[in-house]
Amino acid sequence: MNTQLRHAVIVEDNAPMRELIHMVLEACGVSNIVMAANGAEAIAALQSTGADIVFMDWQMEVMDGLECTRLIRSGIDGIDPKTIIILVTGMIGEKNEATAYAAGVDLFLEKPVSMKKLHTGVEKVLGLQKA
Template sequence: MPEIDIKKQKILIVEDNPHFRTLIQSILQALGVENIEEARDGAEAMEVLRGYDADLAILDWKMDGVDGIECVRRIRNDTESPNRFLPIIMLTGYTEESLMNEARNAGVNDFLGKPISAKSLLTRIISVLDQEFSYVETETYFGPDRRRQQFPHQGNDRRKEQMNFVKLKVYERMESRVG
């Protein structure tokens, strides 16, 4: 996979708090990103996206007007959406699992908990842009395949246990022949 050049990325920031929006923009500029657009809520973001071919959207969850979750739903499901495949990072101060599931079910690609740092933002951006997400469309969902994460196997490894059992049987046979 080619290395991501963050400086060439077109990034949309959707954040209702002007101070936090400026902070995100300052971090992106310090990282070398030159092409940045901003929106104060999800409705404004949809308008911006009609004329701006973003490579990534960074959205706050809780905003006045159209919030981040509703904006994600519009990006993913609206027939007039300019880019249903737009990679989306959701910013949130709420990291409860049920809320993360709600955002994932709306179609976000990844999350970043507040407060953020330049390092955490850069890491998340590269992670999202570097992955080739499979997208799924059903009657009730369009977005990145939610099964994309690989979790380590929980519980005993039966294959290993079976191999140990086979080794034990072979050892017992060898001993019975020798002794």
């Protein structure tokens, strides 16, 4: 896939899931990928390097994914509030999905998730997937 994505931040406290998302981003041609174990690390990474896309878990210690999403959307300390955010979470159901979208995520994906589903999610947020 040829995309405009060059920089990504993966915010996930589960190492195998971070690696899975990393593989998908590499397959999408993303060249600079920063990994963070929680929202606080993600905010620091975004302030340092920025990102075109963020893959975010919801439930994490220190700072959860929704709090981090809200901070990104606020444009805190120079972070681009329009950064694409894909939430990949075990928090399933319509109520949780609505809560996530209200916080500002661009796409809500329920775990468990496959490489194909992650790849399709990237295409969807980039508008490459047909409706």
